[in-house]
Amino acid sequence: MASHTLFSSATTSTRCSHHDSIKKSDPFSPNLQIATHKLQSQWLGITKFPLHSFNLQPCLPKTRTIAATVTFSLPTANPERVNPTDKAPKWSLKGIKSFAMGELEARKLKFSTTGTEAILMGILVEGTNRASKLLRGNGFTLVKVREEAIKLIGKPDYFFFSPEHPPLTEAAQKALDWAVDQKLKSGDDGEITTSHLLLGVWSEKEAAGYKIMATLGFNDQLAQQLQSLISKPGFVED
Incomplete structure (x- = not known):
């Protein structure tokens, strides 16, 4: 449990220092617009994770459409x-x-x-x-x-x-x-x-x-x- 806590703290501090360096070097970086949410659990402790954007458009099934093509003449055998x-x-x-x-x-x-x-x-x-x-x-x-x-x-x-x-x-x-x-x-x-x-x-x-x-x-x-x-x-x- 202790090793898990140390690993989480190290990862969090590394991520924060990385964001600080980006903020100083590039104030217009899109990474600065990524918000973080806290997920709290009695087993996992507090974990920070980035909230990525998702495509919210509904996934509609592709259907095979049927249409009629109208010609201007009809086939003849002779x-x-x-x-x-x-x-x-x-x-x-x-x-x-x-x-x-x-x-x-x-x-x-x-x-x-x-x-x-x-x-x-x-x-x-x-x-x-x-x-x-x-x-x-x-x-x-x-x-x-x-x-x-x-x-x-x-x-x-x-x-x-x-x-x-x-x-x-x-x-x-x-x-x-x-x-x-x-x-x-x-x-x-x-x-x-x-x-x-x-x-x-x-x-x-x-x-x-x-x-x-x-x-x-x-x-x-x-x-x-x-x-x-x-x-x-x-x-x-x-």
């Missing part, structure tokens, strides 16, 4: 389908946004690809298009479509990180191409809309999107109703 002398039809902004939201839904569910089920969810997420209004008017919700998608595809692997743009499945690419072809056949100069996109999903009978739509009550009668609407000259997306 760009040559459009005659070079003809004006290529353009996708509506709501159609493009619906596709981007579909990619985002695929990433949220940890899917490795963007399928027809993801496109269907994207149409519902966009929410303001004619196809979405038709679906919601017939009992479709995003939650229901998600549940059916998981039943068909399986529960996601939560340790898997989807790419920013999950590649299209073959059925999803065919759905996009169907929408483009239908617009070309119409001979109208208008845009390719989400209604074309939804009917493209419905055209793929073996795909998850078609099966989900059929399970939730979509049928050929509703498809024909939508087809008649988009076939009118000058049809535009609401």
